[in-house]
Ligand code: PL3
């Protein structure tokens with residue numbers, strides 16, 4: 001008798017591999033963008049340059065490791081579609097930085113994208129193939145460092161940027177949830193319940209906004225309401 005609770009997933013079916021191609025593409029694109037974004041932040045925040053370059057290097061390694069996960073399943077990642085899905089967040093981050101704004105880029109990369117990644121990787125762990133599971137486990141630890149960096153910066157600058165942080169969340173959350181909607185059926189096909197991913201994303205983001213300094217009522221108004229609105233459109 002086995003006590004293992006591992007689900008019985010056949011990683012070699014056409015349906016699994018087709019869905020994995022897009023999910024893997026989104027993950028690789030997300031990690032590549034994260035590498036790029038942390039390097040841009042390193043230029044923009046000279047006091048934290050070394051720390052931000054170290055975070056960027058972790059992201060580059062994540063991208064390489066997830067490329068390996070696709071290769072291991074002999075799946076060709078769908079990069080063009082993934083690139084299209086991330087474009088709005090990426091454009092918003094780079095144009096804010098060009099205007100000298102640090103709040104929006106930190107909200108996009110460190111709060112929204114990192115919470116999304118942690119929630120997604122967490123939901124993926126119990127259904128991952130053994131090769132990907134080993135990688136995803138330590139990647140999650142790294143992602144917490146990325147979230148913590150943004151949380152601490154925003155916490156230190158909370159009083160002067162309170163409204164800008166809230167506004168960035170309100171504007172960027174719908175864009176992020178659009179990515180999730182596009183992945184919905186592919187997530188199901190690889191054994192992830194998208195509703196569970198949304199719920200975990202919402203919890204992580206709420207905790208972060210609370211740690212940064214928002215009152216529970218404000219957190220509800222900023223994050224939970226955006227998530228609920230997005231779900232209502234599904
Ligand atoms: C920042 O460090 C990384 C940003 C990546 C965003 C990932 C979104 C993931 C969507 C669903 C992924 C399920 C996990 C599959 C792993 C191959």
Ligand code: FE2
Pocket residue numbers: 031034058059062117139143
């Ligand atoms: Fe990462």
Ligand code: FE2
Pocket residue numbers: 034059114117142143146
């Ligand atoms: Fe990250």
